[in-house]
Amino acid sequence: MNSSENNAFVKFDKIDKSYDGEVLVVKNLNLDIDKGEFVTMLGPSGSGKTTTLMMLAGFETPTNGEIFLDGKPISKIPPYEREIGMVFQNYALFPHMTVNENLAFPLEVRKNSKSETEERVKKALDMVELGEFGSRFPAQLSGGQQQRVALARALVFQPRLVLMDEPLGALDKNLREQMQYEIKHIHERIGITVVYVTHDQSEALTMSNRIAVFDDGVVQQLSTPDILYEQPENSFVAEFIGENNTLIGTLKKEDGEYCEVDLDGGGAVKALKINVGSIGDKTKLSIRPERVVIDSKDSSDNIFEGLVKELIYLGDHVRARLHVCGDENFIVKIPNEGNVSIKENSKINVSWNPKDIRALDYS
Secondary structure, X not given: OOOOOOOOOEEEEEEEEEOOOOOEEEEEEEEEEOOOOEEEEEOOOOOOHHHHHHHHHXXXXXXXXXXXXXXXXXXXXXXXXXXXXXXXXXXXXXXOOOHHHHHHHHHHHOOOOHHHHHHHHHHHHHHOOOOOOOOOOHHHOOHHHHHHHXXXXXXXXXXXXXXXXXXXXXXXXXXXXXXXXXXXXXXHHHOOEEEEEEOOXXXXXXXXXXXXXXXXXXXXXXXXXXXXXXXXXXXXXXXXXXXXXXXXXXXXXXXXXXXXXXXXXXXXXXXXXXXXXXXXXXXXXXXXXHHOXXXXXXXXXXXXXXXXXXXXXXXXXXXXXXXXXXXXXXXXXXXXXXXXXXXXXXEEEEEOOHHHOEEEOXX
């Protein structure tokens, strides 16, 4: 799972973390992050992602293993000596200080000169397009503006690394999406290393160079957004990332990179063999809604009859919920080209290419 063996800028080496001495919330974590990368730790609540970030920040200490920053072990270095910027969900701005004073604070702590402090504060505010807001107090700013100030304060002292813990969680949907692009573009401009934590998969896919998907204290897959979505390595990742149809069956036979699976709901499917057990074992089949074809005239290894249970018009596509192969919640996304003619309660054929359905672990 490592991007580089020897030259990683951030390296988690065999990290365990337990709060009670019994239960491990992070288990044997080995993760390398290159300089300048934007890596997101993504997972459900309790998966270990925030604990991992807090260990990197210095607010938690590993139970076992070591964390390296730029080749040097940091587990015994206090947070304020690590030269790491932090951005939190609740902004953590000082309410009694102006925007300029909030940004100047980390520079004053580091004994920067007044002229250098003023120059860096101005540069940081211009970076987040708040150059005219320096004299305002946090309470006089919108949520999005406060988050930009928090980001500027994390960058103003030119840290080696910036950590972000659910920084957009308090914002409404439109502002959240806008801030995703702003943070992404700022990262691209200045090239700083960012480690970001979120449970929002679309946020992770939008912003990241690579994503580490956590579950039960373990990184299930570390990949680029496109690989993570198109080529999930196990059923947890397939079901957690994006929308996914899951069919359950029994492995019947293997044929090179493909296999044949007898479905619990009837019928047999030819699928890519990715992460399966032995013949006779249960497996989960994963296929994305946009990979399913409605009433195709082409021959296919996988053709099934489905009953249309529900149609939802969503502008650029129609979302169809079907009863297929025993699954009453099988989703198909049909591009809206002005000619979607299927009706609710009608029967239709659905098909998919064997390369688009992945046979994964049954868990």
